[in-house]
Amino acid sequence: MDEATSVDAETTEQPSPGTPMAWGGIDLGGTKIESVVIDSTGAVLGRTRHTTPGDGNAADVVQAMYGALLEASRAAGLTPQRLAGVGVGAPGSVDAAAGTLAHVSNVGQGWTEPYPVAADLGDLTGGRVVLGNDVQVAVAAEYRLGAGRPYRSVLGVWWGTGVGGGLVLDRVPWRGRGSAGEIGHVVVKPGGARCGCGRRGCMEAYAGRAAMERKARKAVRKGEKTILFELMQRKGRPRLTSSIWDKALREEDSLATWLIDRAVRMLGAGMASAINLLDVEAIILGGGLGTRLGPEYARRIHEAMRPHIFVPERQPPVLMAELGELSGAIGAALLAGPPAK
Amino acid sequence: MDEATSVDAETTEQPSPGTPMAWGGIDLGGTKIESVVIDSTGAVLGRTRHTTPGDGNAADVVQAMYGALLEASRAAGLTPQRLAGVGVGAPGSVDAAAGTLAHVSNVGQGWTEPYPVAADLGDLTGGRVVLGNDVQVAVAAEYRLGAGRPYRSVLGVWWGTGVGGGLVLDRVPWRGRGSAGEIGHVVVKPGGARCGCGRRGCMEAYAGRAAMERKARKAVRKGEKTILFELMQRKGRPRLTSSIWDKALREEDSLATWLIDRAVRMLGAGMASAINLLDVEAIILGGGLGTRLGPEYARRIHEAMRPHIFVPERQPPVLMAELGELSGAIGAALLAGPPAK
Numbered sequence A, B: 001m002d003e004a005t006s007v008d009a010e011t012t013e014q015p016s017p018g019t020p021m022a023w024g025g026i027d028l029g030g031t032k033i034e035s036v037v038i039d040s041t042g043a044v045l046g047r048t049r050h051t052t053p054g055d056g057n058a059a060d061v062v063q064a065m066y067g068a069l070l071e072a073s074r075a076a077g078l079t080p081q082r083l084a085g086v087g088v089g090a091p092g093s094v095d096a097a098a099g100t101l102a103h104v105s106n107v108g109q110g111w112t113e114p115y116p117v118a119a120d121l122g123d124l125t126g127g128r129v130v131l132g133n134d135v136q137v138a139v140a141a142e143y144r145l146g147a148g149r150p151y152r153s154v155l156g157v158w159w160g161t162g163v164g165g166g167l168v169l170d171r172v173p174w175r176g177r178g179s180a181g182e183i184g185h186v187v188v189k190p191g192g193a194r195c196g197c198g199r200r201g202c203m204e205a206y207a208g209r210a211a212m213e214r215k216a217r218k219a220v221r222k223g224e225k226t227i228l229f230e231l232m233q234r235k236g237r238p239r240l241t242s243s244i245w246d247k248a249l250r251e252e253d254s255l256a257t258w259l260i261d262r263a264v265r266m267l268g269a270g271m272a273s274a275i276n277l278l279d280v281e282a283i284i285l286g287g288g289l290g291t292r293l294g295p296e297y298a299r300r301i302h303e304a305m306r307p308h309i310f311v312p313e314r315q316p317p318v319l320m321a322e323l324g325e326l327s328g329a330i331g332a333a334l335l336a337g338p339p340a341k
Helices: A058-075 A117-125 A134-145 A209-221 A228-234 A242-250 A254-278 A287-308 A324-336 B058-075 B117-125 B134-145 B209-221 B228-234 B242-250 B254-278 B287-308 B324-336
Strands: A023-028 A032-038 A044-051 A086-090 A093-095 A100-102 A129-133 A154-159 A163-169 A172-174 A282-286 A318-320 B023-028 B032-038 B044-051 B085-090 B093-095 B100-102 B129-133 B154-159 B163-169 B172-174 B282-286 B318-320
Touching (some): A023 A058, A023 A134, A032 A324, A044 A058, A044 A324, A058 A117, A086 A117, A086 A134, A086 A324, A100 A117, A117 A129, A134 A172, A134 A282, A134 A324, A154 A254, A154 A287, A163 B254, A209 A228, A228 A242, A242 A287, A254 B163, A254 B254, A282 A287, A287 A318, B023 B058, B023 B324, B032 B058, B032 B324, B044 B324, B085 B117, B085 B134, B085 B324, B093 B129, B129 B324, B134 B154, B134 B163, B134 B172, B134 B282, B134 B324, B154 B254, B163 B254, B209 B242, B228 B242, B242 B254, B242 B287, B254 B287, B282 B287
Parallel strands (some): A023 A086, A086 A129, A154 A282, A282 A318, B023 B085, B085 B129, B154 B282, B282 B318
Antiparallel strands (some): A093 A100, A154 A163, A163 A172, B023 B032, B032 B044, B093 B100, B154 B163, B163 B172
8 A cells, every 4th residue: 555645634633742642452353343542651541342343344344443443532532543553453364564354254244365454444544553463462461561560471361252362472472473372272182172263172172162152052952951041042142152151150050060161171281281382470361251250260270270280380370361351452552552661 | 619619720721812612512311421512603523422320320420421521522622621611401300590400310310309410510621511401402403503594483392202392482492481392291182191290191191202112011911912022122122212113113013003103193283282372483303203213204293283283374394303313412512602693
């Protein structure tokens, strides 16, 4: 994209010299788009949450992202055009250098081919847009501003529909060649359960909320009893949400308990493998299910890791994420630029 | 240790101004001690191999290490006292900062408590001695001078009695808090086979040469046929060495083939897990068994990884280590100091 052609009327609005710098962040999810505007310390100046357009194409999704950013900016007393930079945390396959997003399955209609999200959104904001992986940026935010602050190296495990991960090694996010952190696809049982990714035996095939729902539906078809789907209908949800799992566990539903216990066991094995390989100082547990189930489950996962940790005295703590559902949007904004202190 | 008291007669021998700098490296193993002297380019000026004292205590082992270093130095036309630094790659639990080595089970009589190897050996050489993990230093040597040269990030997998590993991330060895790289203890089957480390389901419990030998002996007790132990007796060895496994595979021994096929499958799963987590550019295969079985098995392990790799187009090559049995000693010498170019 030729930057000159992307400058529209609004970008002529220059920040007044005394205006402190601000950055925008957008967390693109399958059901919602979170947006924040932060200052150089990471403090949230404005925030908003929009619903992801259910059947939109990539261009519609970019429009919706801009709408969320516009509102967050207004809440901060700004316009998107006055932001020093905008970051996007996205699922799927991010090419940060090209500014494209491909293989997106759960957002709008989904799309396969690389779509120029950075250029399209940059046309609207009139400024620089950078893309990152949704979980990686959330973990980076927890590292800079949340539970990871005291450490040099952490592993973030985002337990939700899938199981995502992110690494910070010696204070720097480790992305490998762009695809690092896929702890959900650490193999915990070769030839085991079919994963949403098409492979077998991945940790996510046992611990991901989508995989557990598939398994629960199968069990019900085989005649097993559970309150999971009653709770779902009562709440008017199309899916087993984290709060439904939480409720079923509290009511000691045997199928839910069995599935979550198995998930905890497999998370323990997979996370211990990561520690044996990387020996990081701490693990941060986030994601919809991780956040909902909370400290008791962080403790249980920690216990499930114990039998597999090669240097027992070096088993790292499993800490709860502190930034909650804003970690992705804040992490996206950090990607755009507020320099580390 | 007071350095002044460690200066013996030989250290008064000063290098003449024109003498190029040289570093010593010692690779401490259960059966042998390899030593090299290298110059600033990593070229080997002298080398030697000694037998590890079978029933020696820690002090005896240090004496034997010094003996090997002395001989390697002589082969390089030097004395150990003229070396700019000495590095040791060791099994067990290395505390690099303290210069101690603990939990050594297969060297001499073995010892549990931290022993001041760096100070003891430094008394003999009259200079600085640094300690590192044997596999980590071997991988670092392959990265600087061997198969890893073209890359920024590599995983080394040392397939031998156990399965060791080492990481180089963005050109720097990654040691975590000192214990990183234990890919042999990535969990490939929770609740699975008992590992030499006492845990269950580790990759090493399926792929380590010691674990495969235990399994083979068990199979024979149950009446299975194999030529493995005949070969062992014929060669007068107390253990199934890498060359015995190689020979049995060539003769299509069914038990050996089954065990090695299973090992390859588990190596594939565990190594793919590491790639999904770290997305490094290349894997280097070394170790006694890896080196002996060679490129055909590097290719087979690469194939065994394929079904588990999350981003298929990013599956890294599995390369053979190039420095052979000297990689550990050269890596130890590099640890002592020749600066990277």
